[in-house]
Amino acid sequence: MRFSTLALAISALSASFVQTASAQTTMRISVSTAQNSHQGVAIDTLAKEVEKRTNGRYKIQTFYSGSLGAEREATEAVQLGTQDLTWTSTGPIPNFVPETKIFDVPFLFRDYAHARAVLDGPIGQDMLKKFEPKGFKALAWGENGFRHMTNNKRPVVNPEDLRGLKLRTMENPVHIQAYKGFGIIPTPMAFTEVFTAMQQGTVDGQENPLSVIVANKFEQVQKHLSLTGHVYSPGVFLMNKGVFDKLAPADQQAFLEAAKVAAKANRDRVDADEKVAVADLRGKGMQVVDKIDKSKYQTTLTPVFAEFEKQFGKANLDKIRDFK
Numbered sequence: 001m002r003f004s005t006l007a008l009a010i011s012a013l014s015a016s017f018v019q020t021a022s023a024q025t026t027m028r029i030s031v032s033t034a035q036n037s038h039q040g041v042a043i044d045t046l047a048k049e050v051e052k053r054t055n056g057r058y059k060i061q062t063f064y065s066g067s068l069g070a071e072r073e074a075t076e077a078v079q080l081g082t083q084d085l086t087w088t089s090t091g092p093i094p095n096f097v098p099e100t101k102i103f104d105v106p107f108l109f110r111d112y113a114h115a116r117a118v119l120d121g122p123i124g125q126d127m128l129k130k131f132e133p134k135g136f137k138a139l140a141w142g143e144n145g146f147r148h149m150t151n152n153k154r155p156v157v158n159p160e161d162l163r164g165l166k167l168r169t170m171e172n173p174v175h176i177q178a179y180k181g182f183g184i185i186p187t188p189m190a191f192t193e194v195f196t197a198m199q200q201g202t203v204d205g206q207e208n209p210l211s212v213i214v215a216n217k218f219e220q221v222q223k224h225l226s227l228t229g230h231v232y233s234p235g236v237f238l239m240n241k242g243v244f245d246k247l248a249p250a251d252q253q254a255f256l257e258a259a260k261v262a263a264k265a266n267r268d269r270v271d272a273d274e275k276v277a278v279a280d281l282r283g284k285g286m287q288v289v290d291k292i293d294k295s296k297y298q299t300t301l302t303p304v305f306a307e308f309e310k311q312f313g314k315a316n317l318d319k320i321r322d323f324k
């Protein structure tokens with residue numbers, strides 16, 4: 001073989017190798033709770049599905065327990081582009097996309113079927129678009145779950161039992177406003193500090209879905225759980241918009257489809273957790289109040305709901321409440 005042909009063959013081969021090597025991109029994603037959880041399943045499934053659908057050209061490294069920062073920091077990092085992706089609850093999101101606040105109104109969603117239908121329907125899909133001007137591509141809604149109250153002071157049966165409790169809240173203005181309506185002393189703080197705060201008695205308690213309570217072993221530092229289900233907590237898969245926009249159209253589709261599969265795995269894990277969580281937590285020594293008259297809690301919040309109707313528009317709240 002003439003030298004020049006051999007040289008051409010070698011350069012073509014090395015070019016294709018460089019192309020293959022450079023085509024492999026590694027991204028990072030994080031959640032604020034342990035891997036063995038509904039949030040861990042969400043990002044593990046996303047990583048698996050993206051790698052499969054892009055034939056290994058995109059790998060996603062997964063980080064748990066807030067190791068890349070709590071939800072607010074991780075969301076900021078994704079917005080800045082120093083982190084490619086995160087899965088977060090909507091806790092800190094009103095600080096980035098204020099329109100999402102409406103989803104954090106207590107007792108807005110009837111049950112899981114209702115919440116999922118709203119988020120996967122036109123209302124929720126339109127809301128995902130509102131992330132884009134803020135530098136995010138919101139790939140899909142995930143799920144954190146209906147939130148319940150825990151504390152170390154006393155059983156909470158009626159809303160009056162909440163009065164004076166110092167509870168950690170997410171850094172979410174809607175939650176803080178509502179919990180004040182119960183007479184709670186809200187103490188906003190990043191999730192990564194919550195376990196220690198309860199252990200040291202800095203706060204009397206917190207509120208979170210059963211999946212979070214179980215995954216983070218809160219029964220070790222909390223005596224009382226009340227199944228208030230006072231608010232639904234959506235999750236969301238966020239990607240830096242610039243990174244997403246640079247993807248080839250087929251890869252953008254791959255990320256979006258992967259996120260849909262991951263959202264289903266995330267929700268399935270919440271369903272599975274909720275079947276066993278109460279018995280599990282009782283077995284580990286928590287006192288669980290499972291007969292809660294939600295109408296009493298809603299009545300207590302009447303003045304706050306009047307505020308929310310002014311803030312969000314009664315029609316917009318009713319559109320969500322009445323969505324079938």
Ligand code: EAX
Nearest residue numbers: 032033089091170191212
């Ligand atoms: O992992 O900060 C919170 O309470 C959120 O529910 C978070 O997703 C817990």
